Amino acid sequence: MNAMTVNNAVLPGLIAKGFAVAGAEMPEAWDRKARICLTDFLSCAFEAADLPWSRQAREVAVSAGEATILAGSERTSAEDAAFANAVAGHGLVREDMHAGSIAHLGVVIWPVLLALGEKAAVSNEAFLRAAVIGYEVGGRIGREVMTPEVARLFRPTGIVGPYAGAFAGAVALGLDEKTASSAVSLAANCSAGLNEWPHNGADEMYFHPGFAARNAIRAIRLAEAGAWGSPSIIEGPAGTVAAYARKRLENGITLFPGGDAEILAVFNKQVPACNFAQSPCQAAVAALEKAGVASAAITGITVETYDAALNYPGCAHKGPYGTPLQAKMSIAFGVAAALARGEIAEANYAALDDAEIGRLIGLIDFRIDETFNAAFPRKQGTRVSLELEDGRVVSHEMDDIAFADAALIERRFLAAAGDRLGGERAAEILDIIKGKAGSGIAGIARACGLGGAGS
Secondary structure, eight states, X not given: OOHHHHHTXXXXXXXXXXXXXXXXXXXXXXXXXXXXXXXXXXXXXXXXXXXXXXXXXXXXXXXXXXXXXTTSSOEEOHHHHHHHHHHHHHTTXXXXXXXXXXXXXXXXXXXXXXXXXXXXXXXXXXXXXXXXXXXXXXXXXXXXXXXXXXXXXXXXXXXXXXXXXHHHHHHHHTOOHXXXXXXXXXXXXXXXXXXXXXXXXXXXXXXXXXXXXXXXXHHHHHHHTTOOOOTTTTTSTTSHIIIIIOSXXXXXXXXXXXXXXXXXGEEOOSSSXXXXXXXXXXXXXXXXXXXXXXXXXXXXXXXXXXXXXHHSTTTTOOSOOOSHHXXXXXXXXXXXXXXXXXXXXXXXXXXXXXXXXXXXXXXXXXXXXXXXXXXXXXXXXEEEEEEETTSOEEEEEESSOOOOOHHHHHHHHHHHXXXXXXXXXXXXXXXXXXXXXXXOSTTHHHHTSXXXXXX
């Protein structure tokens, strides 16, 4: 690679733009969305604290006094806290979603910032701006890299998460641009995550954001120690775009084009299941309500969706299901369980051998709708049609997923955090996140530990 290529590399330009945005006033919509996403992440981490993968992540953490594991009494290194908190935040499969990159960015960004924020003096504004910039970088790079073929083989969160986490952490810490560029480049060398797990219902998925968050912090520390990373790591002949997408980066990458922000394209899930199963399950319940019958009256089911949904590993799987995770990834299981139970709930995904769910899965016919194809990833539409024993066909169409709103997210947080910490402290934490009480968002992880703010 010649010097001209290095000098015109993409990453330094992204760093400069990110730092410029970090120093400017942030639009209220970006600030509000970041606070909602943080609340949602914490809610998921509290609810998943006792799940096997969350316990396993805590058990391998080293003993140290640097950072807090959420909903626990452990104090550990920043890297291990970020790892454990990322795993817990991903444990329900209800984390926030950025469809354009097919990635869950929040479960990497927030653990990195929370772990670093316990030690560094980071203002509320700097903390939230760093998060917004992390979402922006992960989203923009992900749109370039995550083709359908790449997403079939590699976990998008594992590929773009290290970029997002390291960039956010570097901005929050106020690193100089050269050090920040090296940190992000080094983190990019930790991009990883294979999509074999849906075929087995195995646990690797839960740990992908943990690896990304832990490695992002380690990359930052290496860069602070003087390690130099390739400035052409994104577009170079063996960089991220060439390695994964097998193409050249033709037009570069622009952050916040026209004042647009990727965090505003992030949605928060209503239910704990794969992104691609959300709208089909919601449409199925709506169609059942229209029909006014029990699931036993259903004789046929058509689910119309888009290519990306059926091509993602595990989403078109019709069984058998060995683990709840396989069920959560399966559009067929989610739809059938929602119809059999009349609702979309966490308990649905434990009923792996339910006879009525199995019968309904056997009735499902998947079809691709070109209108939904054209709208993705901007929108994720679906149509579910139920054939009934009385000869009727009842359908419900959605042009996009029904998202969790701020009120639902806050209720879930207060319930989950209240169970662990007590209602009063949960309310105090929410007030801090919402800017209603003092400062200290960057150090809020300590208040989210069982020892509390004074531990």
